[in-house]
Amino acid sequence: MADLDEVRTRATELMTRHLSRDWVFRFDTAKTRAGLCNFTKRTISVSQYLAARSTLADVEQTLLHEIAHALAGPDAGHGEVWLVLARSIGYTGSRTHDGAVAREFARWHGECPNGHEVVRFRRPTRPMSCGKCTRRFDRRFLITWRERSPEELAASAAGAARS
Ligand SMILES: [Zn+2]
Ligand SMILES: [Zn+2]
Missing domain, CATH: 3.30.2010.10 (Metalloproteases ("zincins"), catalytic domain)
Known part of the structure; x- marks a missing residue:
C-alpha cells in the first residue's frame, strides 16, 4: 500500500x-x-x-x-x-x-471480498474467484461484477x- x-x-x-x-x-x-x-x-x-x-x-x-x-x-x-x-x-x-x-477502457469492473480489483472487456461468463486471494477456484473469494454505464x-x- x-x-x-x-x-x-x-x-x-x-x-x-x-x-x-x-x-x-x-x-x-x-x-x-x-x-x-x-x-x-x-x-x-x-x-x-x-x-x-x-x-x-x-x-x-x-x-x-x-x-x-x-x-x-x-x-x-x-x-x-x-x-x-x-x-x-x-x-x-x-x-x-x-x-x-x-x-480506462474496461467495461466490467469486479471486486473480491478483500477489495482486489479486476477488469474485463467482455461480460464474464463464469463465476470467477480472485487470483490474488487464491490460486485455484474458491467461492469464498468470488468476484462481484459491475458493468460501467456508457456515460x-x-x-x-x-x-x-x-x-
Ligand atoms: Zn492513457
Ligand atoms: Zn482478492
Missing part, C-alpha cells in the same frame, strides 16, 4: 525530470481510473483511492503512463508516439491490457484520449 506523501514525492521527482515546470501534480477522487493527464489545466493526477490500494511501483507506472500523455500531446492517444515516449521513460505496461490503460465509459475514454 503506497503512502500518499511518498506518492506525491515520487510524482514531483518524475515530473521534474520529464516535464516542464508548469505541470502540476495533484490527487483526485476517481474510483475507476488510476490516473489522468489534463492538458488544459496542465495537471497530472492520481486517484487517491487507487493509490492507497496499490503498491508504490504500480502508482509509479500510472504516473509514467500519464507523463507520457503529457509529452506526447493531446492528439496522440495511446498511439505509437505515446507508446515510444512511454517506453523511453520506463513505462512497462501495455496500451490496452493492463494497469491504468485497462481501467462512465465515455467519460473515462475521453479522459484517456485527451489526458
